[in-house]
Every structure is written in C-alpha cells, then in structure tokens.
Amino acid sequence: MSDLEALKKEAALKAVALVRSGDRVGLGTGSTAKYAIEELGRKLAAGELTGIVGVSTSEASEQLARQVGVPTEPLDPRPLDIAIDGADEIAPNLDLVKGLGGALVREKVTEVQARRLIIIADHTKLVGQLGEKAPLPIEILKFGFLSTIDRLRAFLPGGQLRQPAAQPYVTDNGNYIYDARLPETFDPAELERRIKGTLGVVDTGLFLGMAERAFVAAPDGVQELTRS
Ligand SMILES: O=C(CO)[C@H](O)[C@H](O)COP(=O)(O)O
Numbered sequence: 001m002s003d004l005e006a007l008k009k010e011a012a013l014k015a016v017a018l019v020r021s022g023d024r025v026g027l028g029t030g031s032t033a034k035y036a037i038e039e040l041g042r043k044l045a046a047g048e049l050t051g052i053v054g055v056s057t058s059e060a061s062e063q064l065a066r067q068v069g070v071p072t073e074p075l076d077p078r079p080l081d082i083a084i085d086g087a088d089e090i091a092p093n094l095d096l097v098k099g100l101g102g103a104l105v106r107e108k109v110t111e112v113q114a115r116r117l118i119i120i121a122d123h124t125k126l127v128g129q130l131g132e133k134a135p136l137p138i139e140i141l142k143f144g145f146l147s148t149i150d151r152l153r154a155f156l157p158g159g160q161l162r163q164p165a166a167q168p169y170v171t172d173n174g175n176y177i178y179d180a181r182l183p184e185t186f187d188p189a190e191l192e193r194r195i196k197g198t199l200g201v202v203d204t205g206l207f208l209g210m211a212e213r214a215f216v217a218a219p220d221g222v223q224e225l226t227r228s
Pocket residue numbers: 028029030031032033085086087088097098099100101102103104107
C-alpha cells in the first residue's frame with residue numbers, strides 16, 4: 001500500500017470509530033470512502049458492530065458493501081445517523097468540492113439527510129479556498145448538453161465536458177458532467193444558486209455547510225477539523 005493509501009485508510013478508520021451499532025450509515029464513494037466501507041464490513045464480521053444498515057451513494061459503493069457484508073437499503077425520507085465520504089477539496093470552514101468520482105448528486109441527496117457528515121481525506125485535499133486545485137463538477141442532463149454548457153460558460157468559462165475516452169463520462173443517473181474552473185474569488189452560496197438556476201443543470205459538487213467534521217491524514221498524524 002502506498003503512503004497516500006495508508007493515510008486515506010487511517011482517516012477512514014477514525015470516522016468509522018464514530019459509527020454505533022444500529023446506525024443507518026451513508027456510504028460515500030471513492031478511493032477513501034472504500035476504506036470506510038471495508039472497515040464497516042470488518043467490524044460487522046468481528047461482532048464489533050451490529051445491526052447497521054448502509055445507504056449507498058453509487059453503484060460502486062453498493063457493490064462493495066455487498067462484497068464486504070454490509071447490508072444496504074435504498075434511501076428513504078428517514079434521517080441517516082451518520083454518513084462518511086471523501087472529498088476533492090476541503091476549505092477551512094469545511095465547505096467542500098466533491099464529485100471528481102462522479103457521484104456528486106447521489107452523495108448530496110443522501111448526505112443532506114445525515115445527522116452527521118464526516119469527511120475523510122489525506123492532506124492533499126486541504127485548500128485555502130475552493131477551486132484552488134480541483135475543478136467544480138457539475139452534473140448536467142445529456143439532453144441539450146451543448147446548450148447547457150454554453151449557458152454555464154457564460155459565467156464559468158474554461159471548463160470542459162468530462163470525457164476521459166472517446167465518449168463522455170456518464171454518471172449513475174445517466175447524465176454528463178461539466179468540470180468547471182472556478183473563478184479566483186467568488187461567493188460560494190451565490191455561485192451555487194446561479195449554477196443551480198441554469199437550465200439543464202442537475203446539481204453541483206459544492207457541498208456548503210454540510211460537513212460536521214473531517215479527519216485529514218498527514219504523515220505526522222490525523223488532524224480532526226470541525227466546522228467553524
Ligand atoms: O466526491 C467523490 C465522488 O463523487 C469522492 O468522494 C471524491 O472524488 C474523493 O475521492 P477520493 O477519495 O478517491 O479522492
């Protein structure tokens with residue numbers, strides 16, 4: 001396991017330590033969330049946790065949960081006790097950019113119902129300001145996507161349709177993703193409103209005011225950050 005992978009796992013274990021028997025747990029998506037799902041499976045098998053139920057934020061997390069023995073159920077209107085997920089950027093106030101793994105919509109729809117959203121990451125995800133390192137993923141409808149991108153480019157120039165191969169990337173919801181470059185200065189809540197008000201947009205990877213705490217692993221230990 002590389003050093004970075006070991007750090008992600010360390011952060012994940014800290015978050016899973018907050019899960020209690022009987023909890024309904026939002027299962028995040030990505031290479032860091034994977035360690036949390038595996039640890040939940042391990043704890044269930046070892047009898048260290050009982051009666052937990054996972055709610056998956058992607059097809060990939062659902063499949064992993066099944067593989068490691070975490071029972072799951074679909075999202076319903078009841079609150080989740082806790083959700084554990086990774087992030088692409090973490091601002092000092094714990095506002096986030098998420099979605100480089102493509103699961104931003106299901107993550108947001110699920111995690112907004114969590115009493116506690118716990119973020120796990122390695123130290124490379126910390127930024128002074130959102131947009132410093134990562135683009136902002138915006139999920140858009142396939143239908144009319146070129147028109148939607150035109151509308152977005154009017155105030156977010158420089159972005160691009162996510163297209164890792166010959167065909168555009170398709171989300172679990174059957175949509176495309178526009179990876180927008182964020183401006184140097186912006187008001188996150190205002191930008192979120194503007195993007196979501198753009199015809200053809202499903203949702204954005206801005207997770208504002210949602211995370212309760214973050215475990216961020218660095219070579220000298222795991223830092224626990226709480227929302228200011
Ligand atoms: O938002 C996400 C998926 O939509 C992921 O949580 C985010 O991309 C971080 O992934 P990783 O832990 O692999 O760096």
